[in-house]
Amino acid sequence: MADPLHVEVVSATRVVWSGEATNIIAKTTDGDMGILPGHEPVLAILVAGAIQVYCPDATREIFAVDGGFISVAHGRVSILSEYAATATEVSLREAEKELAEARARLDAGEDDEDTRQHFAWASAQIRAAEKLRL
Template identity: 65%
Template sequence: MADPLELRVVSADRVVWSGQAENVIAKTVEGDIGILAGHEPVLALLAPGGVEVIQPDGNREIVAVDGGFISVARRRVSIISEYARMAEEITVDRAERALADARQRLDAGEDDEETRKAYRRAEAQLSAANKAR
């Protein structure tokens, strides 16, 4: 078995998750990407959603990101996003309410950067919370 990947998920305000991973699955703007040991170097733009982390012991973690970047080089995977939270920190009800609120604001014509950002974050939270179920 190949050596595990070293993964670090960083948001604007903290390191959200750091440790070893056997597999990392993320949604990029061009589609899903799966990262295993030996993966070629890559830099990609992330789409809002839940990043799935499979640890060497088989445990699974889900991290919500509202976009950002994923970088892979020499067994190191870095995920950098303005917003990132562990799925266990998110409730489906709260994420659904936040998404409905942001959608309502967009429908009412509040098409500014802050409202779009709130929509992307709520979308990411809901995706991660549902994946973690």
């Protein structure tokens, strides 16, 4: 069996998580991407959503990201996003409230970058919290 991947999830303000993984599932602009040890080098654009990291001890870490990039090279995976959080840090109730507020602003015609980003981040947090329950 190949050595586990070394993974870092990094936001603009902190290293959210660092550890080893046997498998990663992330959603990119080209669709879902699965990453296993020995994966070819790649740089891809992430879409807002939940990233699943399967660890060697059979646990699973889930992260909400608002987009960003994923880089895979030489057994190292870097997930870089302006906003990122572990699913356990997410308050589902707060995320649902933020999503409703952003949706109301969009429905009222406030289709600006800030509102779209707020909507995407709230949606990503909800997806991560929901995956945590599965």
